[in-house]
Amino acid sequence: MLTIKNLHVSVEDKEILRGINLQVNAGEVHAIMGPNGSGKSTLANVLAGREDYEVTQGEVIFNGQDLLDMEVDERAHAGVFMAFQYPVEIPGVSMATFLKSAINAMRVVRGQEELGPAQMLKFIRERLRMLGMDESVLRRSLNEGFSGGEKKRNEMLQMALLEPTLAILDETDSGLDIDALRIVADAVNKLRSPERAFIIVTHYQRLLNYIVPDYVHVLYDGRIVRSGGKELALELEARGYDWIKEEVAAG
Amino acid sequence: MAITTSVHTQKDLLTHFQQLALQMLGSNGQQASRWATLRRAAIERLPAVRFPTRRDEDWKYTSVSAITNETWALGRAVPIAAEDLSRAFFDGLDALRIVFVNGIWQPELSTPLSEWPKGLTLQPLVEAVDRHGNEWVVQVLKQRLSHVNPFVTLNTALSQDGMLLQTAASACIDLPVHCVFIATEQDEPFVQAPQLFVDAHPNSKLTFIEHYLPQGTAAPRYFTCATTQVRVAANAEVHHYRLQREGAWGRQINYCAVTQARDSRYYSYATDLGGMLVRNNQDVILEASNTETFLNGVYLLGGEQHVDNQTFMDHAVPHCQSNELYKGIVMGKARGVFNGKVLVRPDAQKTNAFQQNSTLLLSPTAVMDAKPQLEIFADDVRCSHGATIGQLDENAIFYLRTRGLSEKEARKLLQFAFVAEVLDRMPDEPVRQAVCQLVQDKLDELS
Numbered sequence A: 001m002l003t004i005k006n007l008h009v010s011v012e013d014k015e016i017l018r019g020i021n022l023q024v025n026a027g028e029v030h031a032i033m034g035p036n037g038s039g040k041s042t043l044a045n046v047l048a049g050r051e052d053y054e055v056t057q058g059e060v061i062f063n064g065q066d067l068l069d070m071e072v073d074e075r076a077h078a079g080v081f082m083a084f085q086y087p088v089e090i091p092g093v094s095m096a097t098f099l100k101s102a103i104n105a106m107r108v109v110r111g112q113e114e115l116g117p118a119q120m121l122k123f124i125r126e127r128l129r130m131l132g133m134d135e136s137v138l139r140r141s142l143n144e145g146f147s148g149g150e151k152k153r154n155e156m157l158q159m160a161l162l163e164p165t166l167a168i169l170d171e172t173d174s175g176l177d178i179d180a181l182r183i184v185a186d187a188v189n190k191l192r193s194p195e196r197a198f199i200i201v202t203h204y205q206r207l208l209n210y211i212v213p214d215y216v217h218v219l220y221d222g223r224i225v226r227s228g229g230k231e232l233a234l235e236l237e238a239r240g241y242d243w244i245k246e247e248v249a250a251g
Numbered sequence B: 001m002a003i004t005t006s007v008h009t010q011k012d013l014l015t016h017f018q019q020l021a022l023q024m025l026g027s028n029g030q031q032a033s034r035w036a037t038l039r040r041a042a043i044e045r046l047p048a049v050r051f052p053t054r055r056d057e058d059w060k061y062t063s064v065s066a067i068t069n070e071t072w073a074l075g076r077a078v079p080i081a082a083e084d085l086s087r088a089f090f091d092g093l094d095a096l097r098i099v100f101v102n103g104i105w106q107p108e109l110s111t112p113l114s115e116w117p118k119g120l121t122l123q124p125l126v127e128a129v130d131r132h133g134n135e136w137v138v139q140v141l142k143q144r145l146s147h148v149n150p151f152v153t154l155n156t157a158l159s160q161d162g163m164l165l166q167t168a169a170s171a172c173i174d175l176p177v178h179c180v181f182i183a184t185e186q187d188e189p190f191v192q193a194p195q196l197f198v199d200a201h202p203n204s205k206l207t208f209i210e211h212y213l214p215q216g217t218a219a220p221r222y223f224t225c226a227t228t229q230v231r232v233a234a235n236a237e238v239h240h241y242r243l244q245r246e247g248a249w250g251r252q253i254n255y256c257a258v259t260q261a262r263d264s265r266y267y268s269y270a271t272d273l274g275g276m277l278v279r280n281n282q283d284v285i286l287e288a289s290n291t292e293t294f295l296n297g298v299y300l301l302g303g304e305q306h307v308d309n310q311t312f313m314d315h316a317v318p319h320c321q322s323n324e325l326y327k328g329i330v331m332g333k334a335r336g337v338f339n340g341k342v343l344v345r346p347d348a349q350k351t352n353a354f355q356q357n358s359t360l361l362l363s364p365t366a367v368m369d370a371k372p373q374l375e376i377f378a379d380d381v382r383c384s385h386g387a388t389i390g391q392l393d394e395n396a397i398f399y400l401r402t403r404g405l406s407e408k409e410a411r412k413l414l415q416f417a418f419v420a421e422v423l424d425r426m427p428d429e430p431v432r433q434a435v436c437q438l439v440q441d442k443l444d445e446l447s
């Protein structure tokens, strides 16, 4: 589904990703861990299409298409979804208006009919329930004044409504209490299917108890320096990153 | 935009206006009446009128040459079919209609007087003065003779029709009054100078809409020189919508003066979408305590439009509240101006005055001049003002696009959200929806 080859990315002439290679197949869950500032969010944002980053080398193929050549919204239409580490607050745009516009925009490109107001409300209500969210959020401005946990849940709501094929979750678990974490994990697990893949960026092994990954990668200093199974997450939790940093330093 | 200029001096133009006005007065054949005397006084003052220049502080950002360079005829009563009016009315809005075409009242297109509700009367100004001896109207027209704004004198001299709306004391009028000012194509550029007087008596409540637009998709060349006078008596409440959709070649100078008596409430909702050159003056004089005033404004400008909003809140007495929020979007080579003056006189203790002007400037050639002016001479007051000029948040655009919205949709959504804060303050749902739709249409047109 997703093939990243030798991806190099710079911001303001500073190289942040220094040769990423990653293969994600349909049905898989990949966890990406790594110290602060190692480039995890940069990778997620480059995949979603943020323009502040300059790709200097490498390629990204998504379902046979050159992902880096696609517009931000084209990537969304093709099925790429990123849950933001820091979701943006947008005053004046109500959740209801936003969700309707996004759902219908996606339906149109998929050749489906737009949902009428009644079906739309039914669909949104059902997914709100799945995320344990109150219907009153629909009247609020998008993310404005939402608590950290509410914002993360809102990202998961959007994922559940837009039904992407590749979902990239950038620290969706950070700042969630244990109940919210379970709700989020349940939502992800419900969406898991042989056609879908997930890239889950996290600092905490705790999430991976609920969403069991097929692979765990360590991103350090712009490179994936180690990959393994779910045991790697446990090892990192127990030992921290110093041993990996030392190994990298030793070459 | 090229303007075919006829070479004339301002003096020529004023003499020309004076002749037009005298002809009109003569054809009315009422020279002896009180009304005619007032009109004649205004006409006689015309030669002394001096049009403002950019050197005048209040006109620093707005040149009126698009008005003074043309030769204007008077608006004529052109027949217009009822179905041509459909653009002027709002879906789902049950309202009392007053229709003007080219500055002339059209009773046959308006709601028949027999259908007006109890507690609300409509009179042509000439009748209000000559038949009913309305001293308020007379007094206002007299004061206007020496008004600092020359266009107020021009309006008095050139007006072909004016209307007085009056509520009875304690009358709560549920139906809004929808005043439509339509400009149609004429062989020469023309001026229309409607007058509207609104007198809300004690404890009454009234909603009225001023709505300016050209007929169909025509682009007549015209100049609307309009005045509105509102008196809000003790404990009365007035909601005043002004929807300006003048045509691409329409010019408008609008002067609105409001006086508020004790415990009264006045809310204005001004939306400027059209016009090539537009100048709005909104003055509110607080004459007694415990009043509430909200001035809300939205402007969407593109192309080479120029729209200038001037507001003046005069706090002369204690315990009054005013709240002003003007927001707009300026694109293309358009220019917006906002000058909000708040005067808190020495006696106006416990004044609560808030003012905010925010603009999105969305092209490198667009211009916005914002000038909040707070003059405070009392010490125990709460006043704040702010002016911001900004761009759309690129992070927000990225966020929306990652959810599948096109860049254009994302920008439009954010632009609409920016002005929705003001539009949401409109309490009459069918009016709010109609204005929202027009705002959306204009955003589509500009994007």
Ligand SMILES: Nc1ncnc2c1ncn2[C@@H]1O[C@H](COP(=O)(O)OP(=O)(O)OP(=O)(O)O)[C@@H](O)[C@H]1O
Pocket (backbone or CB within 6 Å): A011, A012, A016, A034, A035, A036, A037, A038, A039, A040, A041, A042, A043, A052, A085
């Ligand atoms: N827009 C930007 N401008 C300048 N520097 C940036 C920008 N975005 C990221 N960086 C830098 O790139 C490096 C990687 O940042 P990134 O956000 O990808 O790290 P991360 O692995 O997600 O960290 P964390 O675990 O703290 O979220 C950091 O040094 C950061 O300061």
Ligand SMILES: [Mg+2]
Pocket (backbone or CB within 6 Å): A040, A041, A042, A085, A170, A171
């Ligand atoms: Mg990060």
